[in-house]
Each structure stands twice: as structure tokens, then as C-alpha cells.
Amino acid sequence: MGTQLVMYEEEFTKINAVCDRLTKDANAKVVFLVDKNGQLISSAGQTQNIDTTSLASLTAGNVAAMGGLAKLIGENEFPNQFHEGAKDSLYMTIVGSRVVLVVIFDNRTSLGLVRLRIKKASDELTKIFESLVKKTDAPGAGSPFAEISDDDIDNLFSE
Amino acid sequence: MSFINYSSREINCKIVYYGPGLCGKTTNLQYIYNKTAAETKGKLISLSTETDRTLFFDFLPLSLGEIRGFKTRFHLYTVPGQVFYDASRKLILKGVDGVVFVADSQIERMEANMESLENLRINLAEQGYDLNKIPYVLQYNKRDLPNAVSMEEMRKAINARNIPEYQAVAPTGVGVFDTLKAVAKLVLTELKKGG
Numbered sequence: 356m357g358t359q360l361v362m363y364e365e366e367f368t369k370i371n372a373v374c375d376r377l378t379k380d381a382n383a384k385v386v387f388l389v390d391k392n393g394q395l396i397s398s399a400g401q402t403q404n405i406d407t408t409s410l411a412s413l414t415a416g417n418v419a420a421m422g423g424l425a426k427l428i429g430e431n432e433f434p435n436q437f438h439e440g441a442k443d444s445l446y447m448t449i450v451g452s453r454v455v456l457v458v459i460f461d462n463r464t465s466l467g468l469v470r471l472r473i474k475k476a477s478d479e480l481t482k483i484f485e486s487l488v489k490k491t492d493a494p495g496a497g498s499p500f501a502e503i504s505d506d507d508i509d510n511l512f513s514e
Numbered sequence: 515m516s517f518i519n520y521s522s523r524e525i526n527c528k529i530v531y532y533g534p535g536l537c538g539k540t541t542n543l544q545y546i547y548n549k550t551a552a553e554t555k556g557k558l559i560s561l562s563t564e565t566d567r568t569l570f571f572d573f574l575p576l577s578l579g580e581i582r583g584f585k586t587r588f589h590l591y592t593v594p595g596q597v598f599y600d601a602s603r604k605l606i607l608k609g610v611d612g613v614v615f616v617a618d619s620q621i622e623r624m625e626a627n628m629e630s631l632e633n634l635r636i637n638l639a640e641q642g643y644d645l646n647k648i649p650y651v652l653q654y655n656k657r658d659l660p661n662a663v664s665m666e667e668m669r670k671a672i673n674a675r676n677i678p679e680y681q682a683v684a685p686t687g688v689g690v691f692d693t694l695k696a697v698a699k700l701v702l703t704e705l706k707k708g709g
Contacts, residue, residue: 360517367521392609393573393589394517394526408556412573412589416561419605420570500525500581500705507581508702512695 360390360453361491366483367397373479374399377456381472382464384443387457388450388480389414396454410457414447418455437466448473451481515609516705518584526587527701528609529694532634533616534626535567535595538655541684542616543574543590546694549687550576568594571606578698588698595630604637612649612701613638614693616684617672619654619662624671631672649700652679653693658686 374386378400385400387407393415395407422432436447446458446469456477460469517526531539540560547558556575563569572592577585593603615634617627635645654668663671665681673679678696682689 359515362517362519362521364521367519390517390609392515392517392528396517396519406557408575409559409573412559412575416570416573416605419608420602423601423605500584500702501708503581503702503706505703508699508706511579511581511586511702512699 359491360392360394362396362487363490366487366490369483370397370480371399373476373483377458377472377476380475381458381460381469383458383460383469385457385459387411387414387459389455389457391415391418391449391453391455400459414455414457418447418449435470446470446473448477450477451484453484454480456480516611516701522585523583524585524587525581525705526589527611527698527705528589528591529612529614529697529701530606530610531590531592531614531616532603532630533595533655534618534623534630535597537595537616537618537623537627537630538682538684539592539595539616540568540572542614542653542655542682542690542693543572543592545684545687545690546576546590547574549691554578567596568592569599570594570602581702586702588701590694597629600633600637603633604640607637607641607643610638610641610643610648611704612651612697613645614651614653614697615672616653616655616682617668619656619668620659621661621663624663624667627672646675649697649704650677651693651696651700652677653682653689654679655682655684655689657681657688658683 374388374397378386385402388397389395389411393412395411398407425432434449438445443459443461448456450456458469531542533539554577559573561570574590576588578588591606593606615631638645652673680689680693684690
């Protein structure tokens, strides 16, 4: 069982900044960062008309299915995926084998530029997640829920 | 594997509905979707075949309210129940925080129940989880059908460990929310322990 993903203010700010910059540098419409288990971590760009929760879950499902396919043919995983649409296209990259960076873009940019910028952002994100994992594993970083009482839990379910 | 975000003060947990084909996993999610307020739920996504059989998964995000200033969100997933979709089933179990096993109470499905439960145990073990240790509840669905097996026999067949169990009729909602609340409580209790 892998460790629980815990996000702190400091790293969250850095991650959001990377996603924002990637959106601008790649001239993309939207950038998402999704945990491999389907939890949305960050988003940037024109997210208003997108159901981000569904997107996160379907991205994780897709990456998991492709990972399964990869293993069937003797690959560890397919780290990059590109899906071309009539107007918008989608590029997915696995970062640090833990999260997925999703970039949605149209013809105002090019696949080459998107790939180039993703590479840089991906390296930065890998470093941030490494420090995040260290922080989470550090002694004393207990569950924030250790303090909650049975009553707190019960209250959540009272009609 | 829950996701705790201190910055946005959110906690997200993943619950998987497991069970044999046509036992009512999707029906559980549909009932929950239909009966919850619009502001607490997201879209219900069903990746199904043309004949409405689950192909990959159903997904329903639910907000349960706040605990100590943290918004609690539950992501509910179903697996495809049909035996030959085993590869897909394994994928859905990745990062699971709690499991609901939906059993079909009909006598002719008893063997399928036992097979599916064993399959759950094996697939969880492959991901490094132990069914005896993770938050897990049982739902006996289709209790209204004339060919439903007695509760005593159901227990003997699939609940030797006496884990929390609920009788249900998923299309009318009997037992659906009781089951969900029970597993959500277990998941939060596990988090409290630092799981």
C-alpha cells in the first residue's frame, strides 16, 4: 500500500505556480494535475466550463487502463499519451510515477511546444513531490484527523 | 488512499462497490445520485456497454460536509461485475479507502457471491491490501425477491467474520444510505487512527 498523499500550503503554492506557468508557456487552454487515484490536485487556465472532478477520475481511469496494457506487453508504463481531437487535443504525462499532468490545447499552439514545456514543468513537479513525500514521511507528521472524536464523525451523518 | 489537502482544507476518500455481475452496484450509486442534493454531488459517470452493463466503472463524487474545518469528499466507484473484466476490476481498487461488497440474495447467485468475494480478496492482496484490515461492509441486496436466501444462510456463506452488514433493496433505496454511511464512518475512523 502506498503512502497517503498529503498536500501542504508551501508545496501547493509551488505546484499551482508551475501549472499556471505551463499554461502560459505552452499557450494551452487548460492544465490539470491529477493524482493517479483520481483526485484533482491543481488546475490552471480556462477551467470554468470543465467538470474538473470527472476529468480527474477519467484521467486516472485512462492512465490505469493504459498502464495495465503496458504491463501486458512487457512495458512498465506508457508515460506519455496524446489524444487529438477536431478542435482540442489532450496530452497526458505521468510525473514521478505518482501524478498525471494533463494539458488541453488547441491550434493556437503546437504539439512540439506543448511537449517541450511539459518536459520542463514535469521536472519541476517531480522535485516538489519528492520533497512532499519526505515531509509526509517525516516523524511527527501525524494524521490531521487524530484529533477528531467519534462525535465529529457522527455529526457528519446526522440528518 | 485518501488525499488530504491542508491548503484547500479538503480530504478526499475513495470507496469501491464490489460484487458479482448484476448484483446492484450501479443501482446503489444511481439511487444515491437521485436522492442527494445537487450541491453535494458531482456528475454520475458510467462507462458502460450498449446494453448498460458496466464496462470499466461508475463514478460519483459526494460531499459529506465538514469535519473540523476540513471538507470531506467521498469518491464512489463501482467495478464491472462480470467475471471476464477482472483486469479492469483490479485497476479500480488502486488507492481504495473502503469497500462495500454488494451480494445478490437470490439463491442462484450464491456461488457467484462467494466467487466474487474471493476475487475481491485476491485483487486487494495484489495491491497490498488485506480485506481483514481495510474498512469493509457487506450489503445483502435484493431482499425483496421471492427466491432470496435466508439471512442465516447468507451470513454463513459470506460473512463468517461478522462484519457490519445491511439488508437492501437498491432500486427503492432500502439500506442504500445505511450501507454508505457505515463504510464512510469506518473510513473516517481509520483516518483518525492515522491510516
